[in-house]
Amino acid sequence: MGGGRSFDRDRGPKRGGKDGLRVNREIRAPEVRVIDEDGTMLGVFPPMEALRMAEAKGLDLIEIAPTAKPPTCKIMDYGKYKYELKKKEHQARKNQTVIVIKEIQLRPRTDSHDLDVKMRHARRFLLEGDKVKVNLRFYGREMAHQEVGFDLLKKVVAALNDVAMVEVPPKMEGRQLFVLLAPDAAKIKEIEKNAPAPAEATEDKE
Numbered sequence: 001m002g003g004g005r006s007f008d009r010d011r012g013p014k015r016g017g018k019d020g021l022r023v024n025r026e027i028r029a030p031e032v033r034v035i036d037e038d039g040t041m042l043g044v045f046p047p048m049e050a051l052r053m054a055e056a057k058g059l060d061l062i063e064i065a066p067t068a069k070p071p072t073c074k075i076m077d078y079g080k081y082k083y084e085l086k087k088k089e090h091q092a093r094k095n096q097t098v099i100v101i102k103e104i105q106l107r108p109r110t111d112s113h114d115l116d117v118k119m120r121h122a123r124r125f126l127l128e129g130d131k132v133k134v135n136l137r138f139y140g141r142e143m144a145h146q147e148v149g150f151d152l153l154k155k156v157v158a159a160l161n162d163v164a165m166v167e168v169p170p171k172m173e174g175r176q177l178f179v180l181l182a183p184d185a186a187k188i189k190e191i192e193k194n195a196p197a198p199a200e201a202t203e204d205k206e
Helices: 047-056 078-095 112-127 140-159 185-194
Strands: 032-035 041-045 060-065 072-076 101-106 131-137 164-173 176-183
Touching: 032 047, 032 060, 041 047, 047 060, 047 072, 060 078, 072 078, 101 112, 112 131, 112 140, 112 176, 131 140, 140 164, 140 176
Parallel strands: 032 072, 101 131
Antiparallel strands: 032 041, 060 072, 131 176, 164 176
């Protein structure tokens, strides 16, 4: 047996491309509904007649709805169709909201300098649109003083209150206490609006 294109028992040869579309002579349905390049419905024709109509315009016949009865084909340039399809897919991906959760690790006795550094990181993550999960793990006898951890996370929430909202309040999970913060778009917008403009270059000043 040869190594040619695969066949769909009911609909003829399948196109090998990623889009899976049948084009021109690959269309094997007994008849197809044809749409002109400007979107006008032309009617139902045998595929070879529809193909001749497309070729007369220097265009392709593309089976855009293979499961319709009869299948729907459009007369247009195949290269242009693929480009527009790719552009739509790219736009759809661009419009998807990707939620990223950054994690900050603390200890009940985290010193103030280390805490300040971690809060700066958390603030940057929030301003960049990411959520922040602040984890605080208890070791050994620290479990007997959970109030220390709760107090620390309250300080964290207060320190980031101008850019964040609490999505999940301080909560225990096993030996770990955590709080989940999300960017507060309204507060961040207000901060950006009131931020001073970048200083102008002073090279010309003597």
